[in-house]
Amino acid sequence: MKIVATYNIKGGVGKTSAAVNLAALAAACGLRTLLWDLDPQGAASYLFRVRPKVRGGGRKLVRGRSDVAELLRGTDIEGLDLLPADFSYRHMDLVLDESGKPTRRLRKVLMPLAEHYDLAVLDCPPSISLVSENVFEAADTLLVPLIPSILTLRTFEQLGEFVDAEVDRRPDIVAFFSMVDWRKRMHREVVQSLPDGRTDIARTSIPAATEVELMGVERSPVVVHAPRSRGARAYADLWAELRERLAL
Amino acid sequence: MPLEVPSHSLALPDGVDPQALVSFLGERFDVVVEPVTSVSYTVVDTADRRLRGAGADLTVDGGRSGPTLVLREQAGAAPLSTDAGRRKRWLIGDLPEGALRDRLAPVVEMRALMPLARVQADVQPLRVCNREAKTVVRMRVATHAALVTGADPVPLSPRLEVTGVLGYPKPLARVLGVLSTEVGLVDAPGSMADEAIAASGGDPEGIRTKVRIALRPDQRTDKAALAVLRDLAGMVEVNLPGTLDDLDTEFLHDLRVAVRRSRSVLRELKGAFPPEKLKVQRDALTWVQAVTGPTRDLDVQLLDWDHLLAEVPASRHAALTPVRTLLDRHRAAALRALRRDLRSAAYRDAWRSYRTFLGSGLGPARDRPDAKRPIAEVAGRRIRKVYARMVDMGSAIDGASPAAELHDLRKRGKELRYLLELFGGLWPTDVVKPMVRSLKGLQDVLGTHQDREVQADHLRALADELAGQAGGPDALLALGVLVDQLDAEQRAARAGFAERFAAFAARDQRKVVTGTFRP
Numbered sequence: 001m002k003i004v005a006t007y008n009i010k011g012g013v014g015k016t017s018a019a020v021n022l023a024a025l026a027a028a029c030g031l032r033t034l035l036w037d038l039d040p041q042g043a044a045s046y047l048f049r050v051r052p053k054v055r056g057g058g059r060k061l062v063r064g065r066s067d068v069a070e071l072l073r074g075t076d077i078e079g080l081d082l083l084p085a086d087f088s089y090r091h092m093d094l095v096l097d098e099s100g101k102p103t104r105r106l107r108k109v110l111m112p113l114a115e116h117y118d119l120a121v122l123d124c125p126p127s128i129s130l131v132s133e134n135v136f137e138a139a140d141t142l143l144v145p146l147i148p149s150i151l152t153l154r155t156f157e158q159l160g161e162f163v164d165a166e167v168d169r170r171p172d173i174v175a176f177f178s179m180v181d182w183r184k185r186m187h188r189e190v191v192q193s194l195p196d197g198r199t200d201i202a203r204t205s206i207p208a209a210t211e212v213e214l215m216g217v218e219r220s221p222v223v224v225h226a227p228r229s230r231g232a233r234a235y236a237d238l239w240a241e242l243r244e245r246l247a248l
Numbered sequence: 249m250p251l252e253v254p255s256h257s258l259a260l261p262d263g264v265d266p267q268a269l270v271s272f273l274g275e276r277f278d279v280v281v282e283p284v285t286s287v288s289y290t291v292v293d294t295a296d297r298r299l300r301g302a303g304a305d306l307t308v309d310g311g312r313s314g315p316t317l318v319l320r321e322q323a324g325a326a327p328l329s330t331d332a333g334r335r336k337r338w339l340i341g342d343l344p345e346g347a348l349r350d351r352l353a354p355v356v357e358m359r360a361l362m363p364l365a366r367v368q369a370d371v372q373p374l375r376v377c378n379r380e381a382k383t384v385v386r387m388r389v390a391t392h393a394a395l396v397t398g399a400d401p402v403p404l405s406p407r408l409e410v411t412g413v414l415g416y417p418k419p420l421a422r423v424l425g426v427l428s429t430e431v432g433l434v435d436a437p438g439s440m441a442d443e444a445i446a447a448s449g450g451d452p453e454g455i456r457t458k459v460r461i462a463l464r465p466d467q468r469t470d471k472a473a474l475a476v477l478r479d480l481a482g483m484v485e486v487n488l489p490g491t492l493d494d495l496d497t498e499f500l501h502d503l504r505v506a507v508r509r510s511r512s513v514l515r516e517l518k519g520a521f522p523p524e525k526l527k528v529q530r531d532a533l534t535w536v537q538a539v540t541g542p543t544r545d546l547d548v549q550l551l552d553w554d555h556l557l558a559e560v561p562a563s564r565h566a567a568l569t570p571v572r573t574l575l576d577r578h579r580a581a582a583l584r585a586l587r588r589d590l591r592s593a594a595y596r597d598a599w600r601s602y603r604t605f606l607g608s609g610l611g612p613a614r615d616r617p618d619a620k621r622p623i624a625e626v627a628g629r630r631i632r633k634v635y636a637r638m639v640d641m642g643s644a645i646d647g648a649s650p651a652a653e654l655h656d657l658r659k660r661g662k663e664l665r666y667l668l669e670l671f672g673g674l675w676p677t678d679v680v681k682p683m684v685r686s687l688k689g690l691q692d693v694l695g696t697h698q699d700r701e702v703q704a705d706h707l708r709a710l711a712d713e714l715a716g717q718a719g720g721p722d723a724l725l726a727l728g729v730l731v732d733q734l735d736a737e738q739r740a741a742r743a744g745f746a747e748r749f750a751a752f753a754a755r756d757q758r759k760v761v762t763g764t765f766r767p
Contacts, residue, residue, distance in 0.1 A: 072414050073413075073415035076375075081414050
């Protein structure tokens with residue numbers, strides 16, 4: 001099972017949109033896919049119409065006292081299951097801190113599921129904390145959405161330095177530009193100024209598009225409710241790039 | 249940790265109209281009705297239905313981009329698909345690399361995937377939703393017909409397929425409860441693929457290798473033997489076309505096993521048959537075994553090729569290409585000879601004569617001392633004797649014994665194994681099963697010992713031919729590595745013999761055999 005995490009220290013940059021759409025595309029390719037909504041706000045769970053509730057809460061789950069298989073929920077997309085969010089995840093940092101090997105707990109939760117899934121996608125909360133360190137340790141690929149600006153590029157580089165310094169099992173880190181508005185000069189300049197050969201930034205950018213924003217109304221990934229839209233096509237391209245990187 | 253989603257295929261009883269059922273479901277549940285789709289597909293499996301055994305469905309579906317192989321393994325999981333190409337059958341190596349091939353490879357192994365039935369279906373998908381408008385149960389009302397060449401479509405029983413969604417067991421139970429109590433639906437007796445194969449004239453169980461004849465201990469030996477031999481003859485016949493068409497290596501393998509078992513029955517129960525007729529038929533079967541042997545030997549060599557190559561340094565692989573080419577050429581020549589023999593008038597006449605022998609009575613019982621004796625007595629006596637003989641032979645084998653002695657023991661072991669497989673059902677399973685297990689353990693090492701000997705001899709015999717070819721000297725050097733590898737595996741098998749034989753011939757085991765198979 002390959003593990004991909006969508007991560008950014010900031011909120012509202014397109015992590016959940018990327019996670020749900022990429023997971024939906026993976027399942028459509030026949031990959032047995034799991035999406036773990038780690039964000040206590042539960043946006044991914046909401047999009048899939050699944051109650052953001054985990055029996056026993058985050059504490060029992062992280063401590064290995066829950067049967068994780070019993071917590072899974074099938075989504076409306078065949079081949080895609082969800083490990084839902086829970087409001088108690090807001091205290092996950094504390095729970096992890098109290099545990100042995102506090103940076104490897106999330107990986108341990110996922111391991112019993114490895115034989116059942118080809119891909120797990122983790123939708124992470126915005127922060128830099130023990131939860132994110134766990135995600136860095138667990139993930140094969142860290143997918144980082146960036147709204148184009150000079151500062152976000154700098155933050156991305158800092159993330160790479162942090163992971164290099166602090167994480168034992170370094171994931172492949174790849175960014176992509178998210179919510180790109182081609183009418184804005186700053187967005188155009190940042191995206192176009194990147195050198196072609198840069199492998200840590202995906203070739204595909206996700207546009208700021210109405211149909212992507214409408215996911216909250218439709219309560220489904222854009223690749224499902226508007227598969228021919230600009231946003232859906234961009235996610236399909238991003239998935240193709242990611243799939244190649246993951247060798248899936 | 250099980251993650252399986254329950255799935256039920258329910259048969260619609262006569263008089264239940266599929267559309268009326270859809271309306272009923274709409275009244276009872278919050279149902280989303282999706283558009284009807286008409287599809288035609290081909291059911292694909294190996295001749296022995298390995299995918300059916302593994303709970304998977306493989307079909308070839310038509311599409312704009314050409315025929316596509318689609319694998320459905322588990323309810324609730326998305327199907328896997330890959331380009332099917334234009335083929336009459338697929339070996340694993342014919343499939344494009346990817347997830348579908350990876351999933352199929354360990355199940356299918358060396359067998360060919362073949363079209364077994366064509367189906368036309370109208371499918372009406374339905375989804376039962378909860379208050380959040382989330383799907384909690386999936387259903388498909390399907391009407392099917394088998395498409396048979398040169399005949400009208402054969403309607404198959406309409407079905408309702410009901411599949412749960414992971415984490416939502418209660419809605420599924422509710423739906424199934426209503427369908428059972430209010431509509432009277434019950435689980436369909438077999439799968440749609442099975443029904444389509446049967447309607448197309450095939451056997452849904454696929455080609456089998458196990459004899460399924462219910463014998464009684466007091467049954468006359470000649471009658472019991474004939475029943476078993478007729479079943480085995482059917483296996484020879486059913487595997488013959490696939491052998492001649494060379495669909496995969498296992499048709500020939502299974503044909504030869506059926507012939508060998510038949511010879512074994514004729515030899516071990518010879519007292520039930522008239523001696524002069526027996527000799528003719530045994531000679532005929534021996535001839536079939538002989539003319540099919542070279543192709544099978546080469547099949548074993550080629551099936552083991554990747555395993556052998558894995559033990560040779562990668563830098564030598566290219567040098568072995570001429571060896572592989574030569575083996576392929578020899579196999580093609582052996583197959584041509586096999587086809588010539590099995591398509592000959594001599595074979596047809598011999599087989600007709602054998603079938604007559606099995607079907608038209610064996611004549612007066614006075615020349616056949618075991619004919620009227622109970623099968624349990626005669627087969628039990630043979631099991632006891634062959635076992636005792638094997639114990640004697642094996643006990644005489646030591647580190648200095650020639651390979652031929654191990655081979656002779658193996659041949660006896662095959663006799664015992666066939667006796668146990670064909671007639672073991674007459675005795676308690678808790679005696680026969682452990683005996684078969686310890687025998688199999690012994691036969692495995694003896695088989696490896698013999699196979700490696702034959703393979704090494706065969707490779708050594710290629711040396712002269714290779715020497716004259718381009719790349720010959722390099723190939724000869726690499727061939728030496730292969731032969732060394734085979735010799736090492738043969739030595740390892742021999743080293744394992746003592747332990748396996750000790751288990752087979754243990755005092756407790758000997759007591760059980762004597763006690764169980766006594767007259």
